[in-house]
Structure formats: structure tokens, C-alpha cells
Amino acid sequence: xxxxxxxxxxxxxxxxxxxxxxxxxxxxxxxxxxxxxxxxxxxxxxxxxxxxxxxxxxxxxxxxxxxxxxxxxxxxxxxxxxx
Numbered sequence: 001x002x003x004x005x006x007x008x009x010x011x012x013x014x015x016x017x018x019x020x021x022x023x024x025x026x027x028x029x030x031x032x033x034x035x036x037x038x039x040x041x042x043x044x045x046x047x048x049x050x051x052x053x054x055x056x057x058x059x060x061x062x063x064x065x066x067x068x069x070x071x072x073x074x075x076x077x078x079x080x081x082x083x
Contacts, residue, residue, distance in 0.1 A: 028052050029082060049083035 029049045038046040057076050066072040 048081050050080050051082050053080060 029051050031047050032050050034046050034048060036046075038044050053076070057079055060066060060072050060075050060079070063072065066075065
């Protein structure tokens with residue numbers, strides 16, 4: 001197998017893995033009702049979809065610079081809220 005063919009195969013497998021992970025992540029999402037009922041948001045939605053944390057979100061929580069600046073929690077929520 002040539003190097004170029006190997007790269008194409010690797011790209012195809014990576015895309016399949018990404019699609020599988022996306023399907024699995026959608027399965028793991030939870031719908032959570034907002035305590036405010038969504039009155040503070042323009043969309044007026046009272047529910048959000050949240051996915052479980054992955055390694056990236058754990059890295060955010062352990063990054064001292066983000067924790068000290070107060071941005072860690074905002075980044076965590078923006079990554080985990082899918083809808």
C-alpha cells in the first residue's frame with residue numbers, strides 16, 4: 001500500500017470514528033430544565049441539552065489560569081451545553 005493510499009484510509013477511518021462519537025454523544029445527552037424557566041434568554045427556552053464532560057473539559061477545570069480568571073466555568077458550560 002502506498003503512503004498516499006494509507007493516508008486516505010486513515011482519513012476515512014477518522015471520519016467514521018468521529019461520526020460514531022457524535023452519535024454516542026447524542027445518546028448521552030440529558031435534557032435539563034432551567035430553574036428560571038428561560039425568562040432571561042431571548043429564545044425563551046426553558047430546557048437545555050447537556051452532554052457529559054470529556055477530557056477537554058477536565059483540562060479546563062484543572063487550568064489554573066482559567067480558574068483564577070473566572071473563565072473556567074463559563075468555558076465548561078459553553079462546551080457541554082449542546083442546545
